[in-house]
Every structure is written in C-alpha cells, then in structure tokens.
Amino acid sequence: MLHITCPWCGPRDDNEFHYGGEAHILRPAAPEKLSDGEWAEYLFLKQNAKGPFLERWSHSAGCRQWFNVVRNTATDEIIEIYPMGELPKSPEGIKAYEGNWRRQSAAEKNAKAGVSGT
Amino acid sequence: MADLETLTTRTALDPMDIVIGGPSDAGVTLTEIPFQTRLVLRGLPSDKKFTAAVKGALGVEPPSKPGTVTSSKTARVLWTAPNEWMVYSDDTGLAATLTKAVAGLHAAVTEVTEHYTLIRLSGRHARDVMIKGCAIDLHPREFGPGQCVQSHLGRITVLFDQTDETPSYHILVRASFAEYLWMYLEDAGLEFGVRIEAAG
Numbered sequence: 316m317l318h319i320t321c322p323w324c325g326p327r328d329d330n331e332f333h334y335g336g337e338a339h340i341l342r343p344a345a346p347e348k349l350s351d352g353e354w355a356e357y358l359f360l361k362q363n364a365k366g367p368f369l370e371r372w373s374h375s376a377g378c379r380q381w382f383n384v385v386r387n388t389a390t391d392e393i394i395e396i397y398p399m400g401e402l403p404k405s406p407e408g409i410k411a412y413e414g415n416w417r418r419q420s421a422a423e424k425n426a427k428a429g430v431s432g433t
Numbered sequence: 434m435a436d437l438e439t440l441t442t443r444t445a446l447d448p449m450d451i452v453i454g455g456p457s458d459a460g461v462t463l464t465e466i467p468f469q470t471r472l473v474l475r476g477l478p479s480d481k482k483f484t485a486a487v488k489g490a491l492g493v494e495p496p497s498k499p500g501t502v503t504s505s506k507t508a509r510v511l512w513t514a515p516n517e518w519m520v521y522s523d524d525t526g527l528a529a530t531l532t533k534a535v536a537g538l539h540a541a542v543t544e545v546t547e548h549y550t551l552i553r554l555s556g557r558h559a560r561d562v563m564i565k566g567c568a569i570d571l572h573p574r575e576f577g578p579g580q581c582v583q584s585h586l587g588r589i590t591v592l593f594d595q596t597d598e599t600p601s602y603h604i605l606v607r608a609s610f611a612e613y614l615w616m617y618l619e620d621a622g623l624e625f626g627v628r629i630e631a632a633g
C-alpha cells in the first residue's frame with residue numbers, strides 16, 4: 316500500500332485518497348479559437364509518463380483538501396507534495412513540468428493568453 | 434399524509450432495539466449519544482473577526498492546528514479541514530446563536546445533528562478495539578485527549594476524538610452507517626466483554 320502524506324493530516328494509507336489525474340491542465344479561455352483537434356487534445360490526451368509525473372490527489376476520507384504530488388509512476392516513490400495553484404520545486408518535478416508536451420499545446424497557449432487578459 | 438402530531442424522534446440506532454446491560458467487568462462500554470447538537474462551522478482562521486465571533490458564541494476559538502480539538506463549557510470544536518470545524522454541544526439553540534455571531538462575515542453554520550449519530554467507546558480495552566479497524570497510530574505517545582482524526586474505522590469514514598485517558602473515543606458516524614458501525618464495534622469488542630450503557 317502506498318503511503319501519502321496529506322499536507323494537513325500527515326501520512327495516511329492511499330485508500331483514504333482519491334486520485335485526480337494529471338495536474339496543471341489549464342482550461343482554454345477561448346475554446347472557439349481552437350480546432351477540433353486542439354480541443355480534443357486538451358480534453359482527452361494525458362501524459363502517460365514512466366517516471367516522475369505531476370498529479371492531483373484529494374484526501375477524501377480526511378480533510379477533503381486537494382494537493383499536487385510528484386510521483387514516479389515506475390517506482391511509486393513520492394518525490395514532492397505541493398499546494399494547488401503552485402508549481403513543483405524539486406528538480407524531477409520541474410523537469411516533468413517543462414518536458415510535458417502540453418506546455419507547447421495550442422490549448423495551453425490559449426488558456427494563458429486568456430489569463431493575461433487578451 | 435403523516436400525522437405530524439404523533440411523530441416521535443428516533444435515533445439512528447433505534448431500529449436495532451439495543452438492550453442496555455452487560456458484564457460489569459466488561460473491557461469496553463458502548464453508548465449512543467443521540468441528538469447532541471452538531472454543527473459544521475466554516476470560515477477563515479486567519480480572519481480575526483471570525484475567530485473572535487466564534488469565541489464569543491462558543492467560549493473558545495476554533496483550533497487552527499490540524500487534528501486538534503478545543504473545548505469550553507458550551508462546546509467541543511474539532512478541526513476537520515483548514516477552514517472547517519465540527520462543533521458538538523448540548524445547547525439545542527446553538528445553531529441560531531452561532532449563525533448570529535458570524536453574520537456578515539465570510540462564514541457558514543450548518544446544522545447536521547441528525548445526519549450523524551455519536552457512539553462513545555470507552556474502557557480499558559477501547560484502544561484495542563479501535564486499532565482493529567483503524568490504521569491511525571492511537572498509542573498514547575501519538576494520540577490522546579484533545580486530538581481528533583478523520584479516517585477509516587472498519588472500512589467506513591468516521592470522525593473521532595479521544596476525550597479522556599480511560600481511554601474514551603467519541604465516534605461520529607453517518608446515520609446510514611451507524612448500525613453497521615455499532616455491530617462492528619460489538620463484534621470487535623467481544624473478546625474483551627462489551628457492556629451497553631445508556632447516554633447519561
């Protein structure tokens with residue numbers, strides 16, 4: 316069994332948590348400007364990493380808070396736990412974030428353009 | 434249509450027809466504490482107006498440290514999330530008092546009394562019964578009075594706190610899981626002897 320350290324409650328068994336899938340998927344601000352292919356990429360394509368992966372977990376049987384985890388999908392080693400709305404600080408986490416194909420995707424560029432007010 | 438005049442209040446465990454009694458030297462005692470006022474309080478612990486308003490109504494500030502409990506003559510306040518607490522009290526009017534106290538602030542009070550029931554498990558073997566179905570370290574070195582935890586007990590989600598060194602645990606369980614948990618605790622306590630007590 317995996318032990319996950321909730322940032323509030325401390326280490327707990329993994330059956331107290333719900334998995335939230337890949338972290339840092341930004342919703343496009345102007346979806347109508349995306350092609351069907353780009354929209355489908357945003358909706359359906361996930362990073363299927365072997366190695367450090369950035370994902371969301373919720374401590375559903377405890378404090379019900381969401382947080383981010385850098386987990387090595389091959390070894391289940393948990394490398395870093397960090398709050399929602401922030402980016403990873405560990406070298407493995409930064410590399411996984413920057414190396415994700417999504418950073419170059421039209422959907423993410425669209426989302427970031429919306430955030431900066433265009 | 435139901436005759437509202439003759440409806441009687443029933444606890445979550447009423448359908449079980451629990452018989453009070455059992456061996457006097459039982460290792461654990463079980464008690465249902467029904468209808469105690471239970472409120473979900475939400476607000477920002479960083480908001481001094483909020484914490485002061487809560488203290489005014491409950492006699493104590495809500496705990497900011499995860500997994501801890503603060504208490505006063507009026508209420509016991511259990512940490513359940515960074516901006517949420519469970520309040521226990523014998524004051525049936527407390528929902529109104531607390532709602533009034535935090536009015537106008539970024540806060541919410543929700544009465545959840547009948548959504549749950551509270552089961553007290555007490556006795557020299559209470560810890561042995563708890564650890565059969567709970568992965569939390571309840572050794573006195575790690576867990577004692579004034580601490581609470583939300584976790585699994587017998588595979589269901591509960592909130593419990595330890596209230597004395599006996600030890601005694603107050604286990605908050607959703608009404609629909611109450612019969613299951615009661616039977617689970619009776620079964621888990623069988624080897625130590627179980628006495629059923631009425632809420633005093």
Ligand SMILES: [Zn+2]
Nearest residue numbers: 321324374378
């Ligand atoms: Zn937690």
